[in-house]
Amino acid sequence: AxxxxxxxxxxxxxxxxDIQNSFDATExxxxxxxxxxxxxxxxxxxxxxxxxxxxxxxAYVLRNVVLNTAARDGEQLKxxxxxxxxxxxxxxxxxxxxxxxxxxxWNALYLSTSGEVHDVRMVNNLFVGPAQPxxxxxxxxxxxxxxxLVFDSNGYFPDGSFAITSTPRYSSFAALQAGGVWExxxxxxxxxxxxxxxxxxxxxxxxxxPHPTMQAADVTxxxxxKAIDRGQSIPGINSEFRGLAPDLGAxxxxxxxxxxxxxxxxxxxxxxxxxxxxxxxxxxxxxxxDGGTLNGRSRGNGIGGGNTGVTG
Numbered sequence: 426a427x428x429x430x431x432x433x434x435x436x437x438x439x440x441x442x443d444i445q446n447s448f449d450a451t452e453x454x455x456x457x458x459x460x461x462x463x464x465x466x467x468x469x470x471x472x473x474x475x476x477x478x479x480x481x482x483x484a485y486v487l488r489n490v491v492l493n494t495a496a497r498d499g500e501q502l503k504x505x506x507x508x509x510x511x512x513x514x515x516x517x518x519x520x521x522x523x524x525x526x527x528x529x530x531w532n533a534l535y536l537s538t539s540g541e542v543h544d545v546r547m548v549n550n551l552f553v554g555p556a557q558p559x560x561x562x563x564x565x566x567x568x569x570x571x572x573x574l575v576f577d578s579n580g581y582f583p584d585g586s587f588a589i590t591s592t593p594r595y596s597s598f599a600a601l602q603a604g605g606v607w608e609x610x611x612x613x614x615x616x617x618x619x620x621x622x623x624x625x626x627x628x629x630x631x632x633x634x635p636h637p638t639m640q641a642a643d644v645t646x647x648x649x650x651k652a653i654d655r656g657q658s659i660p661g662i663n664s665e666f667r668g669l670a671p672d673l674g675a676x677x678x679x680x681x682x683x684x685x686x687x688x689x690x691x692x693x694x695x696x697x698x699x700x701x702x703x704x705x706x707x708x709x710x711x712x713x714x715d716g717g718t719l720n721g722r723s724r725g726n727g728i729g730g731g732n733t734g735v736t737g
């Protein structure tokens with residue numbers, strides 16, 4: 426797992442990693458501004474992305490694929506304060522969470538904290554749970570207090586109850602939208618969101634082991650997916666979309682597939698772009714250690730890129 430405990434760290438990139446079987450898969454804890462987490466895959470981790478806290482931001486969580494936050498009540502986005510007694514005590518603020526794909530075994534989205542959440546924007550994401558979410562709850566996102574929180578243009582599966590902030594709890598996605606606050610441009614998905622047909626693990630799989638696991642799954646959108654062309658425009662992040670509007674989730678349909686994990690020597694800058702290429706280009710072929718080739722695109726520099734983290 427990628428972990429950073431430095432106070433008020435700035436200008437850090439985490440990209441292209443493949444992180445498996447850890448507790449907090451990535452901790453952006455105690456970072457301050459210009460922190461970017463993009464194009465990573467998280468598989469079978471107890472908690473996926475920890476932001477405990479971010480000191481004002483901006484912090485960007487973009488185009489990550491999160492599969493199977495396996496801990497019971499595991500949180501995809503750990504927007505928690507620094508623990509009481511820390512120096513200083515602070516709540517997370519200043520985070521953009523956009524174009525991520527979450528496929529989860531218990532609830533499509535879960536957060537429970539006594540802390541507060543401020544200036545967080547959640548847009549163009551896919552939150553996909555099991556066909557029968559735990560307690561019938563599709564979304565449980567319940568900080569004690571929020572300000573300037575945005576939930577809009579996200580896609581959810583399945584239908585169930587939705588609780589964004591402490592009250593009220595809406596009985597369905599239609600009731601959530603009728604409340605006139607959340608997800609006015611959001612959409613309820615069906616089980617055919619992805620070409621692979623993947624959804625969150627069913628109860629029989631979840632209860633088979635203390636920490637249920639799933640195989641890495643392809644989350645390319647199905648050709649008839651309801652997530653296609655449903656996103657809102659975010660300049661610099663999704664300007665080169667295909668079709669009528671940006672797609673929801675990490676992978677824009679029709680753009681090159683992502684590459685996760687280690688890259689061959691000499692290809693350290695090969696990573697997954699935040700935006701799709703304006704013009705299709707031939708990807709460079711780099712010889713890998715086993716004599717094969719690795720396809721990729723060069724885009725940007727940073728630290729913490731292209732690792733595989735597998736822990737017991």
